[in-house]
Amino acid sequence: MTREAACSCGQLRVTAVGEPFAVGICHCLACQRRTGSAFGMQAGYEAGQVEVAGRSPSTRGRLTRPIARCTCSASARTAGAPSSIPSPDEPDLVVVMTGAFADPSFPAPTEAGYTARRYPWVGLPGRLQGGHTGDSNPRTP
């Protein structure tokens, strides 16, 4: 299955072939700020599954990972939707923000990190609601 992902304005696009090896949620405060939502949600792919097209200036924050995203600074119609976070530790891994697929039938998350930061009103599937964190899995997106 091939899925298309894009930022709000469409200038940064990702084509992902096949299924992600993991779909995860992260409740950390940085993901809250990055998304503006209650949690981040991302899908991990092998780099060979993913093709990126368009403009993606990178920013590097206090965390160790560079973030490729569309800020479309040259355009009057601009967007700030994050689209991928490749990890320098794992160059074969590409993480795509699942919202960029804009597809409510996208596979549900199977892992959750930073559950201590979960908003108490957010209900998640089965075991993700409880104490499972997935933090010990280095490939959790």
Added chain:
Amino acid sequence: MPSRHAACSCGRLSLEVVGEPVRISVCHCLACQRRTGSAFGAQARFAADGVAVTGDYREYVRYSDEDGEERRFRFCPECGSTVFYTTGGAEDLVAVPLGAFADPAFPPPTVSVYESRRHPWVALPEDIQRG
């Protein structure tokens, strides 16, 4: 009066918000999914006179698919986080994405819209008003 602090990822764009929100909602629409990169958008609306903005921002303007209503999103040009937006050209009410407060103790949403686009595994409080 107590105030709340909201900011983008890199901290260059921030808000000081005085007063309680007049509406806290979740939106499942596809545009909110793309904008956030997450499963839904969550936002709190405040009276604009209680919101003070610090830092530079850019705007992304989009028009609602349903009724063409304007949505004017303001985001940090450095890190891309949307920190506030207005709707329908009304500048007296400011919506702030919940995540910008980075506070899991923030009051819960009472309204959920675009339920037809909800990821089926997302569960919200039973008494939430759905649309």
